Structures are given as C-alpha cells and as structure tokens.
Amino acid sequence: MKLTQPHAKQFKHTLLSVLDLAPITQGSNASETFKRSLDLAQKVDEWGFNRYWLAEHHNMPGIGSSATSIIINHIAQGTKQIRVGSGGIMLPNHAPLMIAEQFGTLDALHPGRIDLGLGRAPGSDQLTARALRRTLFSNGEDFPELVEELQAYMSEDVSTGVKAYPGVGQDVPIWLLGSSGFSARLAAAKGMPFSFASHFAPDYMHQAIDLYRSRFEPSETLSKPHVMLGVSLVAADTDEEAEYLSTSRKQQMLDLMRGTPGQFKPPVKNLADHYSPGEIAALERNRGASSYMTGSPETIKQNLSDFIDETGADEIIISSDTFDHNARVRSHEIVAELLT
Template sequence: MDTQSYKTFQNIPLSVLDLAPIIEGGDATQAFQESVRLAQHVERLGFHRYWFAEHHNMKGISSSATSLLIGHIAGHTNSIRVGSGGIMLPNHASLVIAEQFGTLESLYPGRIDLGLGRAPGSDQATAFALRRTLHAGPEEFPMQVNELQDYFSTNPVSRVKAIPGQGLDIPIWLLGSSDFSARLAAEKGLPFSFASHFAPAYTVPALKLYRDRFQPSEALDKPYAMVAVNVIAADTDEEAARLATSHQMQFLNLRKGKESKLQPPVESMDAIWSPAEKAAVQESLSPKTTIIGSKENVRKGLEAFRKETDADEIIITSQIYDIKARLDSYSIVGELMDE
C-alpha cells in the first residue's frame, strides 16, 4: 500500500537519491543530520520516494550501512517512501537482506522499497573485505534475486525462512547502468531504474530493451522505468554553475583515484582540471542528465529528458556542498511540481 500523497511533474512522480555526502570539514554525523533535514524537506514538498545508494570505502559518501540509514530516515519522516538505490546484492547473503528489509517493512508498513544492483559499489579489495571471497560475483546476481523473491513469498521453496520477511509485499526494483539489469528486469517483470546520472549514453538503449522485452508478472503488469538525473538549481544560472563545481570536483577525483570529501564550490574549474580531464568528466556528467541552472533551465532540462526517455518517474540527486543550497535546489524543483 502506498501511503504517501505526492505531487507530480508533467504527471510523473519525482523522487530523491541521496548519497549522504560527507563534506570537507564535516563528518558522517553531520551527513546523517543533513539527510534527515533533506528528507523532511522533500517530504513536505511532495516528492515520492527517498533512496540511498550503497557505497563502500569512499571518503565522501556515508551511505555504506544502507539498511540502517533507511530505517533512520523512515523514523524521522511520516509518509514518503524510503528505500535503496540500491543494495549491491553480491556483497550480501540474500537471507540477510530479506531479514533486514522484512524488519524495515514491519516497522514502516507500506513505505519501504528494495532496489538492487549487481556492482560491488567499491573496488576489488573492498569487495573482498565485504564478501571474504571473490568467487561469488555479479554473474550470480540473477540467482540471488530469485532467492530474495523466494524469501519474501508466502510459500517459499527454501527450508530457511526470512523472519521477518516471509509474505511481505516489498517492491523489488532492479537498477542498472548497462543492459544486463534491463534484460533481467524485463524477464522478471520488475520495475527498472537506470543510472542516467553517470551513464547517460546507455540510457535510451537500456530503456528500449527493457520495454521491448518486458514480461508481465505478479509484481507488475506493464513496464515501469525510472531514470536518475543530477539537478543543481539556484536562483541564477551563474550561482548554479558555481554550486556544481563541487560535483565536478568529486567526479574528477574519482577518475583520478583520489580520495576526497565533497569539496566547497569554486568560482572556476579552469585551474583545477586539464582539457582532457574536463572532457572526461563532462562525458559522464552530460548536460542531458546533469541539469544545472535557474528554475526555467531546470524545467527545460527535465522536460527534454522526460520526452527523450518517456520515463515513468525521475529520481534526482544533488551533490551540493552547503545544506541550505541543497535544500533550496530541491525547493526550486518542488515549485515545478506545484505548477
């Protein structure tokens, strides 16, 4: 049961993807406090769901214990759906995830989403530390999804039961940045979310594959696709461009293999990146899926991407250093829903 009354943009819901960024000069405690503020803020604005992504061994991202953070946010909000975007299933035993999300759904009925990814959300050394082996990898993802669905079913095949978890109606989503999860989501008749915010070139082909091959299931009778975009909105295009430099520096540092917290914005990136580095970052942060500007330009960007993808829902992430500016950015997007 969906308990939330949400607003729409062009008749589709808008949602939030939060990485719980740790800013330069801050720590995880501050990040979690700011996530609570943001979740409460976007709930009031009428956003549909609030998701966290699982990442590990990243100095600037604190959403590693994703299930715990989902519970924390659900406990500080009233109606917005809260979930994972996603849980990197190869890092975990399916039973553990079934029990964790069974617990969350039992605590916050009708509000929990379980988005699943097959990447490690980390490097190989961290993946080994999480799993204690690299023999079980992303190629076993379909089997793990089957196991998870069985744990949630009313009459599971397995002799091992997920308690809590068994018989609970927890929406399972498949997440992807390539065609693998698009194929699997279509085959299993599950909702699909594509990471357009960092893999823009593959978005339209993956969505077409998902829709063309979709098989109706008990979970879903027709395809449902959500796309992720970066949005950095401000009162002026110039201020939005300045705020966006924090995100650009984060991507640049990732490409260089440099650990860093989310940096404060700068007036210009020219002295920070080379022309080749600029081109590489902009390839991932395409203007189609990294929308930066004033309210009118954000509107145009979201409208154009909705038209290109025919998305059923858009999930927005905003890597902005200052929490007030982050709240203001979502407020601007919220005004578009009010219109």
C-alpha cells in the same frame, strides 16, 4: 505492489524522487551528514516527492551511506509519508537472507513505505570488494540467482525451506537497478520495476529503456513497465549560481577519476586551477548528456520537461548534492515548485 504514495505529486505526469549519497563535506563528519539528510528528507516529504533512496558505497570518504539499511531506518523514522529505500543495495556484497531479513524488518517498522532496489556492482573497488565478500567468487554474473534466492526467502511458499522472519509475505517492492542492458533484460523477464543510472551511463540509457519496455513480461506484482531514470541536478536562483555550486560535484567526480576520492569539497570559481584540461574535457563529455542538469528554475523546468519528453520516464530520481546544506535544500525546493 505499491510503487507510489497517495500524497506523491507529479511533474508532467511523471513522479519525482530523491537519491541521497549522504555526502560528507570537507570539515564535517558522518553524524552531521545524517542530520542533514534527515532534514532534507523531511522537507521533500512535505513537498510531495515520491521516494527517498540511499545508495550503498564503500571505502569512499565523501559518502556516508555504506550501512544503507541503518540509514534507511533513520530516514523512515523521521519522515511521515515518503517511501524510503535503497538505490541500491549491491546484492553480491551480501548474503541474500540477511538483506531479506533487514528489509522485512524495515517494512515491519514502517509498513508500506520501504523499497528494496538491488544492483549487481560492488559499489567499490576490487580491494574493497574482497574485504566485503572475503572472496571474489561472485563477479555479478550470478546476480539473477541471487535475486531469485532473496525472493524465495520472502515468499509465502513454504516448500522453499529457509525463510526470512520478518520478511515473509510483507509488501517490499523489489527494483532492479542498472547502468547497462543486463539488469534491464532481467527486470523485463521478471516483471519488475527498473531504475537506470542515466547520470552514470548516459550513452546506454535509450538502449536499456528500449530493452526493458520491449521485453517486459507482466507479473503478479507489476502489470506494465515502470522506468525510473537517474538525473544529476543542481538548481539555484540563477544559472551562474547553479554552475558555481555544481563544481563541488564535479570535483568529486574528477577526484574519483584520479583514484583519489575524498570528502565533498567547497565549490571553486575555476576548475582549471585544480585539474588538467584533459581531465575537465573527459568530465564534460559525460556531463553534456541530457541527464545532467544545472541552472535556474526556468532552465531546470525546461531541462526536465525535455528529458521526460525524450525518454517517457515514469519517474525521475534526482541526485542534487552541494557543499552548503541550505543550497542543497533550495535545489530540491526549486524542483518541488514544479510539482502539482
């Protein structure tokens, strides 16, 4: 199983990758969002990032990657070397056979460049989960069985009956994603690579990493643990500019906390003009974690270096959304300048 591309560069012996939530900015639309995502993907491909992942979310006006496998094809078709995949597909939302066929097809179209990251959360609220699944019989506890089922559809063992065509025998690395210890334990038991959403659940990061590494069982596809950690990052030419740009992401998170998700908003000079002190304090308690980084090139370099030293991450996947596309490209370019 290939986890890296030959062209991928590193920072402090750690691979760097990109997580794209395909933000739909205020006054824009999904068509423009996908053009911007492709432009960013083409640039980070040239700059030596390892992979470009898109995340499945539903019923969120500010996120355009709900039909994740279709957007993956769009990005893979317009890039040359970078690995492209899902960060992740929320498997309980889908029939495992359909995901096996979709990603088998993607690998046939873009051989050796497709990753399949799997999560067990709905990626939505309960009402939307019901619309996706028709019933709520799956609450995520059957995730291990769903993963096994998907793997069986793609295996070359003919005794298992139904198969995914395309999909059987193709090289699609399967990752497990999580924000708790559940997927860490499962990934370790199955000898699979593991990605932890540090920027969603920073308080559980070290526990999940330790669980995965201490319990890892080598498999036919992976001989040693491989940990990728999610980081929320906004880089700019100055600390002040980066902090200003980051208010768009903060507004998105605050609106989610309010239960009023919307399109990605322009930055503001003062969040206190729009949100209560209690709301801002609740947000900052999370954003004080080491997996949230905002600043100039020098600040980001130090933050990333400290985070890698703290965690020993094999790979970092950065989520760097800003309202202005040029600022978003510049944020990734600043990170790319650290790669050697």
